[in-house]
Amino acid sequence: MKLKAIQQDFHKALDADYDKEEVDQFFFMICDYYFNVKRITLAIQPDYAISEDEAELVFQALEALKRHEPIQYLLKTTEFFGLTFQVNNQVLIPRPETEELVAWIIESKLEEIKAPLRILDIGTGSGCIATALAKHFEHAEVFGVDISEEAIKVAQRNAEINNVSVRFIQSDILTVDPTIIADFALPFDIIVSNPPYVREMEKQQMKPNVLNHEPHLALFVDDANPLKFYKAITDLATKTLVEGGLLFFEINEYLGNDMVALLLEHKFKDVALRRDMFKRNRMIKGVQNK
Ligand SMILES: C[S@@+](CC[C@H](N)C(=O)[O-])C[C@H]1O[C@@H](n2cnc3c(N)ncnc32)[C@H](O)[C@@H]1O
Structure with missing residues (x-):
């Protein structure tokens, strides 16, 4: 599946509850966390695709975001004062x-x-x-x-x-x-x-x-x-x-x-x-x- 298509799914599912920019941020953080794919990679390679199994991980994260689970708990990490926690x-x-x-x-x-x-x-x-x-x-x-x-x-x-x-x-x-x-x-x-x-x-x-x-x-x-x-x-x-x-x-x-x-x-x-x-x-x- 193309990541760009999944990004559209994120917007359809989450735009009513979050700012559009925040939804993009969630999506890019998830791509980075699971596949080490950066925002810039997606900009350069808009057809970047992942397997069905990999897509499943992203959709599970999407379900959690729909339940308003904080992205930091999903990715088990956050930044504070320039440090990783x-x-x-x-x-x-x-x-x-x-x-x-x-x-x-x-x-x-x-x-x-x-x-x-x-x-x-x-x-x-x-x-x-x-x-x-x-x-x-x-x-x-x-x-x-x-x-x-x-x-x-x-x-x-x-x-x-x-x-x-x-x-x-x-x-x-x-x-x-x-x-x-x-x-x-x-x-x-x-x-x-x-x-x-x-x-x-x-x-x-x-x-x-x-x-x-x-x-x-x-x-x-x-x-x-x-x-x-x-x-x-x-x-x-x-x-x-x-x-x-x-x-x-x-x-x-x-x-x-x-x-x-x-x-x-x-x-x-x-x-x-x-x-x-x-x-x-x-x-x-x-x-x-x-
Ligand atoms: C608002 S959080 C602050 C966490 C962290 N210092 C921060 O700034 O993100 C308050 C913390 O106080 C702890 N806490 C609650 N009751 C406490 C108590 N009676 N004695 C010691 N710590 C307590 C909680 O477990 C929680 O980790």
Whole structure:
């Protein structure tokens, strides 16, 4: 079968649910993943054909896309901060706004803090933040914590494939197991977290690819206590960050003011909210001020 004909099938099946360009992107990603056929190859060889068996693989992927399964889970891989990450449906797919958070950490005046940096990523998921920071700060000691055993396995693999050393620990950050604190021993220079922050009341705004396929453990919090992770982590940060150490969070865009209040209550200074590329308040930073 000619790949160009299958591309038309993709448009017929998916254009009602996705942008046309996104459909093309899915199609080219699938051709690259299964057959190592690049977009440019199809442009040069419009009659490029595959066998019936090979076509079957592409049509299975098409069925999954019709069910709104994220392409990153289908292809088991994604990119974050210029690095390749393996993903499965036990971990959140890394988002562009989280790349912006990593960029903010990197551009902060870390040279004022002693080297080597000690960095803790809480709710590490795929390990994207921890791994990207370990890659950038070559001499840093980086730790990642997650409650999910499966996420820890994925994060470990991602650190390995990106050739960095990160120590991952499975633990519940809400109960803050004293053995983890003992494990950490020395204070941190940076604590970063992108914890679950979507309120149940916000579920109806979510797209089916997220709501029906990404892990709810990574996404949702009760309407009654939407900052529960932030409260626990901020409290932990007051005990485990050095003086002048930095606390960074990705946040719910509707809870920016509450987050500023939370950090100020815990005596953090130079508290700053930051907007993402869509001008939504999506990040906050504070400086430990014991
Ligand atoms: C929003 S995801 C962030 C994943 C990754 N850091 C990222 O930015 O793509 C939140 C993560 O917090 C983890 N998590 C949820 N509850 C937790 C808890 N009680 N203790 C530790 N981690 C938790 C989830 O398993 C999930 O991996």
